Amino acid sequence: MAKDNQKILAIDDMPTNLALLGLALQDDYQIQIATSGARGLELAQDDPPDLILLDIMMPDMDGYETCRRLKLDPRLRDIPVVFITAMNDAEAETHGFALGAADYLTKPLNIEIARLRIRNLLERERLRRELQRREAALRLAASVFAHTHDSVVITDAENRIIDVNNAFSRMTGYSKDEVLGKNPSVLKSGRQSAEFYESMWCSLLGSGYWNGELWNRRKSGEVYAALTSISVVRDEHGRVHHYIGLSADITPLKNHELDLERIAHFDPLTGIPNRVLLADRLSQALAHTRRASNTMAVCYLDLDGFKPINDQFGHDVGDQLLIEISQRIKDCLRAGDTVARIGGDEFVLLLLDFNAAHECQAVLQRMLDRVAEPAAIGGHYVSVSASLGYTLFPADPADAETLLRHADQAMYTAKQGGKNRYHLFDREQDRLCSVRGSNLARIGSALRNGELALYFQPKVNMRSGRILGAEALIRWHHPERGLLLPAAFLPDIEGSDLAIAVGNWVLRQALVHAAQWQAAGLNIPLSVNIAPRHLLDADFVATLQAGFAQYPQLAANCLELEILETAALEDIGRVTGVMRECQKLGVSFALDDFGTGYSSLTYLKALPAETLKIDQSFIRDILADPEDLAIVAGIINLSAAFNRRVVAEGVESAAHGLLLLELGCDNAQGYGIARPMPAEQLSAWIAAWTPHQEWRLGPGRQTQPLRVG
Numbered sequence: 001m002a003k004d005n006q007k008i009l010a011i012d013d014m015p016t017n018l019a020l021l022g023l024a025l026q027d028d029y030q031i032q033i034a035t036s037g038a039r040g041l042e043l044a045q046d047d048p049p050d051l052i053l054l055d056i057m058m059p060d061m062d063g064y065e066t067c068r069r070l071k072l073d074p075r076l077r078d079i080p081v082v083f084i085t086a087m088n089d090a091e092a093e094t095h096g097f098a099l100g101a102a103d104y105l106t107k108p109l110n111i112e113i114a115r116l117r118i119r120n121l122l123e124r125e126r127l128r129r130e131l132q133r134r135e136a137a138l139r140l141a142a143s144v145f146a147h148t149h150d151s152v153v154i155t156d157a158e159n160r161i162i163d164v165n166n167a168f169s170r171m172t173g174y175s176k177d178e179v180l181g182k183n184p185s186v187l188k189s190g191r192q193s194a195e196f197y198e199s200m201w202c203s204l205l206g207s208g209y210w211n212g213e214l215w216n217r218r219k220s221g222e223v224y225a226a227l228t229s230i231s232v233v234r235d236e237h238g239r240v241h242h243y244i245g246l247s248a249d250i251t252p253l254k255n256h257e258l259d260l261e262r263i264a265h266f267d268p269l270t271g272i273p274n275r276v277l278l279a280d281r282l283s284q285a286l287a288h289t290r291r292a293s294n295t296m297a298v299c300y301l302d303l304d305g306f307k308p309i310n311d312q313f314g315h316d317v318g319d320q321l322l323i324e325i326s327q328r329i330k331d332c333l334r335a336g337d338t339v340a341r342i343g344g345d346e347f348v349l350l351l352l353d354f355n356a357a358h359e360c361q362a363v364l365q366r367m368l369d370r371v372a373e374p375a376a377i378g379g380h381y382v383s384v385s386a387s388l389g390y391t392l393f394p395a396d397p398a399d400a401e402t403l404l405r406h407a408d409q410a411m412y413t414a415k416q417g418g419k420n421r422y423h424l425f426d427r428e429q430d431r432l433c434s435v436r437g438s439n440l441a442r443i444g445s446a447l448r449n450g451e452l453a454l455y456f457q458p459k460v461n462m463r464s465g466r467i468l469g470a471e472a473l474i475r476w477h478h479p480e481r482g483l484l485l486p487a488a489f490l491p492d493i494e495g496s497d498l499a500i501a502v503g504n505w506v507l508r509q510a511l512v513h514a515a516q517w518q519a520a521g522l523n524i525p526l527s528v529n530i531a532p533r534h535l536l537d538a539d540f541v542a543t544l545q546a547g548f549a550q551y552p553q554l555a556a557n558c559l560e561l562e563i564l565e566t567a568a569l570e571d572i573g574r575v576t577g578v579m580r581e582c583q584k585l586g587v588s589f590a591l592d593d594f595g596t597g598y599s600s601l602t603y604l605k606a607l608p609a610e611t612l613k614i615d616q617s618f619i620r621d622i623l624a625d626p627e628d629l630a631i632v633a634g635i636i637n638l639s640a641a642f643n644r645r646v647v648a649e650g651v652e653s654a655a656h657g658l659l660l661l662e663l664g665c666d667n668a669q670g671y672g673i674a675r676p677m678p679a680e681q682l683s684a685w686i687a688a689w690t691p692h693q694e695w696r697l698g699p700g701r702q703t704q705p706l707r708v709g
Contacts, residue, residue: 005030006028006029006030006050006051006122007029007030007031007032007047007049007050007051008025008029008030008031008032008049008050008051008052008053008118009032009034009040009043009044009049009051009052009053010022010031010032010033010034010052010053011034011035011036011037011039011040011052011053011054011055011058011063011066012033012034012035012053012054012055012058012084013035013036013055013058013059014055015033015035020109020111021053021084021109021111021114021115024111024114024115025115025118028119029122032049036058036059036060036061037058037060037061037062037063037065037066037069038060038061040052040054040066041066041069041070044070044073044076044079045073045075045076048075048076048079049079050079050080050122050125051079051080051082051118051121051122051125052070052079052080052081052082053082053084053105053118054066054067054081054082054083054084054101055083055084055085056083056084056085056087056092056096057085057086057087063083063085063096064095064096064099067081067083067096067099067100067101068099070100071099071100077100078128079125080102080103080121080122080124080125081099081100081101081102082101082102082103082104082105082117082118082121083096083101083103083104083105084104084105084106084107084109085104085105085106085107086106086107087106088106102121103117103121105117145165148165148167149167149248150167150246150247150248151164151165151167151168151170151171151172151226151245151246151247151248151249152164152165152167152168152244152245152246153168153184153244153245153247154242154243154244154245155183155184155242155243155245156241156242156243157239157240157241157242159183159184159243160181160182160183161179161180161181161182161183161184162180162181162242163176163180164176164179168247171218171224171226171247171249172187172216172218172219173218173219173220174186174219178219184245187214187216187217188216188217189215189216189217189223190217191215191223192214192215200212200230204230204232204243205232208231208232208234209229209230209231209232210229210230211227211228211229211230212227212228213225213226213227213228213250213254214226214228214247224249224251225249225250225251225253225254226247226248226249226250227247227248227250228245228246228247228248229245229246229247230243230244230245230246231243231244231245264276265277265280267340267341269319269322269323269341270322270323270326270341271326272326272330272339272340272341273338273339273340273341274340274341274342275340275342275343277340278338278340278342278348278350279400281338281340281350282298282350282400282403282404283400285338285350285352286393286400288352289352289353289393289394290394292353294352294353294354294355295353295354295355295356295357295360295392295393295394295395296350296351296352296353296354296392296393297349297350297351297354297360297364297390297391297392297393298348298349298350298390298391298393298403298404298406298407299348299349299350299351299364299388299389299390299407299422300346300347300348300388300389300390300404300407300408300410300411301329301346301347301348301349301367301386301387301388301411302345302346302347302386302387302388302411302415303325303345303346303371303384303385303386304384304385304386304387304415304419304420305383305384305385306318306321306322306344306345306384307345309321309382309384313377313378313380313382316378317377317378317380317382320377320378321375321377321382321384322341322345324375324377325345325371325375325384326339326341326347328367328370328371328373329347329349329367329370329371331370332363332366332367332370333349333351333363334351334352334363336352336353337349337350337351337352338350345384348404348407349367349390351363354392357392357424360390360392361422364388364390364422365422367386367388368385368386368388368420368421368422371384371385371386372384372385372386372420385419385420386420387411387412387414387415387419387420387421387422387423388411388414388421388422388423389406389407389408389409389410389411389412389413389414389422389423389424389425390407390410390422390423390424390425391403391406391407391410391424391425392424396425406425407425409425409429409433410423410424410425410426411423413426413429436492439489439492440492440493440496440498443476443489443492443493443498443502444498444501446476446478447498447501447502447505451476451477451478451479452474452475452476452477452502452505453474453475453476453477453678454472454473454474454475454506454509454510454513454679455472455473455474455475455676455677455678455679456470456471456472456473456513456526456676456677456678456679456682457470457471457473457669457674457675457676457677458470458669458673458674458682458685458686458689459471459527459647459667459668459669460667460668460669460673460689460691461666461667462651462657462660462661462666462667462668462673462691462692462695463661463666463691463695463696464666464691465689465690465691465696467524467686467689468525468647468667469524469525469526469527469560470524470525470526470527470682471526471527471528471529471562471669471676472506472509472510472513472526472527472528472529473486473529473676474486474490474502474506475676476488476489490502494531494533495533496533499531499533499534500531500533500534500537503530503531503534504534504543506528506529507528507543507544507547508547510526510528510559511547511548511550511551511554511559513526513679514526514551514554514558514559515551515553515554517682517683518553518554518555518558519553520683522683522686523555523558524558524682524686525557525558525559525560526558526559526560527559527560527561527562527590528559528560528561528562529562529563529592530561530562530563532563532564535561535563535575535578536571536574536575536578540578541578541581541582541585544582544585544587545585548585555586556585556586557586557588558586559586559587559588560587560588560589560590560610560611561582561587561588561589561590562589562590562591562592562613563575563589563590563591563592563609564591564592564593572606572607575607576606576607576608579607579608579609580608583608588610588611589607589608589609589610589611590609590610590611590612590613590647591604591607591609591611591612591613592613592615593613593615593649594612594613594614594615594635595614595615595618595631595632595635604638604642604644605642609644610644610645611644611645611646611647612635612638612639612644612645612646612647613646613647613648613649614632614635614636614646614647614648614649614665615649615650616649616650616670617650618631618632618635619632619648619649619650619651619656619660619670620650620652622656622659622660623655623656623659629659632648632660632663632665633663636663636664636665637664640664645667646665646667647665647667647668647669648660648665648667648668648669648670649668649669649670650670650671651668651669651670651671651672651673652670652671652672653672654672654692654694654695656668656670656672657672657673657691657692657695658692658694658695661695674689
């Protein structure tokens with residue numbers, strides 16, 4: 001406490017009595033004057049001084065009463081009071097000290113002695129306050145030491161424990177007596193290396209402070225995480241006197257971090273890395289492969305036949321199968337390899353440190369064989385296979401994202417090639433995929449921009465001339481290439497989601513035209529070609545129902561769906577189910593391009609199609625090729641035997657039609673009847689249509705199909 005901050009309050013009804021003393025003190029202290037006891041009390045209460053000089057003999061309230069009131073105030077009672085009086089008797093002095101006075105100065109004052117005694121009193125008061133402050137600090141420290149939830153450890157210069165608090169015992173399980181004199185290393189868990197502790201002590205002795213995370217072990221053996229700070233306390237000579245360590249148990253926080261880490265980087269079902277961790281592992285694997293100058297394989301694996309198992313036995317069995325397959329794949333990997341599940345039944349593998357491609361292929365084949373083994377799950381024996389695509393780095397010098405895409409493309413090739421096999425990425429195939437991607441984007445744009453249109457090709461009864469209906473055929477009004485036929489763009493969208501979008505557009509447009517013609521008094525049944533992926537889409541029947549709901553006035557039999565025979569046989573059970581659902585709506589079916597597939601009697605009986613359409617490749621050459629003629633005659637006889645209607649495609653001349661009539665096929669379509677035309681031309685064509693004269697005069701007596709050969 002500096003002198004220039006100390007204040008002395010002088011209370012005297014005749015301040016001139018203290019003039020000499022005030023002059024002697026004013027250079028070292030702040031001097032405040034009060035001319036009565038009451039005023040002195042007010043000033044002291046407003047801003048307590050460090051020392052009070054108090055005259056005894058004063059009117060109204062003498063010095064004794066003033067002192068007594070000062071000592072009653074808790075804020076003022078410790079302030080030293082020095083009586084200044086002319087009375088020089090022991091009784092007055094005793095009375096003053098009894099009231100709590102610190103000293104007596106008698107008049108006349110010896111200025112030098114008074115100044116020294118005042119200085120000593122103020123110094124003693126300063127020391128008293130400092131001691132009081134330190135005692136309060138010690139009490140606070142002791143309270144904090146005893147009651148804090150953080151562990152406190154105090155060690156001596158040799159790092160032997162000399163004191164711990166209750167929180168230490170709660171955290172570690174050790175009592176104070178069990179650790180006194182021991183080194184804190186008794187808590188070490190072994191999780192952190194000797195180098196870690198060397199670095200800690202280097203920092204501690206260098207800067208006098210260290211903080212970080214320690215993995216310690218409780219008395220019970222349980223490992224826990226502690227956020228710890230250690231401070232060095234030195235003596236006045238700079239030597240280490242003791243160390244103080246403060247620790248907080250952060251095990252729940254660390255466990256939560258581990259849970260978040262697990263959620264963020266590992267698949268919750270199988271426990272293997274997920275897509276996020278895969279990206280990090282792939283980056284590291286690429287760097288490792290570059291340094292090692294060898295080969296790594298990036299593989300994309302998709303299970304074959306997993307969805308039917310999920311559908312038949314439920315998701316619990318499916319999940320257990322995925323766990324089993326994940327473990328089998330892990331068992332086939334070597335140290336340093338990675339398997340990650342990136343969704344559903346899709347996995348990515350990173351196989352490192354190959355010197356030749358055949359080494360990789362041996363691992364992949366072993367993996368395929370292991371995956372294909374049956375598994376007993378939930379009382380069921382189930383089995384799947386895998387289609388696996390892979391690419392080799394650095395032979396394929398792409399970045400991480402592109403490598404995954406290449407492996408994915410190769411996987412699809414493996415699946416299309418028969419499944420349960422692996423396939424190496426092919427650059428030419430990638431180029432074709434890129435071209436197809438561009439084409440898909442352009443066709444999607446054409447769909448959105450109204451560049452697609454429907455043309456209609458009539459189907460007729462050649463014998464009677466009756467209009468049977470019309471087939472809706474898609475066309476593309478390409479801004480640069482002109483009018484494009486389906487063969488120029490539909491193959492690009494086959495198997496994609498865009499095929500469904502285009503198919504739905506065709507259905508909607510066909511219903512729009514059918515409704516418009518019906519409103520004009522023209523009932524024309526329309527045929528629409530349906531792609532296999534579109535037919536088996538989960539929403540197909542619902543979409544068809546919604547389309548009919550928009551046009552409730554349409555006749556139930558206004559729509560026929562044409563499906564490829566070969567496509568129907570890929571999943572005959574599902575196709576048959578969809579067909580029967582559509583037939584409940586009044587929709588009929590035709591097997592398109594019949595004769596180019598299996599044409600099995602069993603399949604023909606199973607598929608509930610009302611019509612067979614003979615492929616134009618057979619019709620085109622029946623005038624000159626006896627084999628094609630025999631095939632066509634056989635199909636016509638087959639349709640009669642199964643009570644199916646038959647329509648011949650590709651009738652290009654009157655001669656074609658005449659021969660078909662002789663064979664017993666009256667229904668046809670083709671350029672010899674009409675080319676596909678825009679919707680606005682169909683009504684006029686129907687009004688003007690007459691069959692060829694020779695068809696009307698032809699084999700009218702023929703009532704049964706001819707048998708050829």
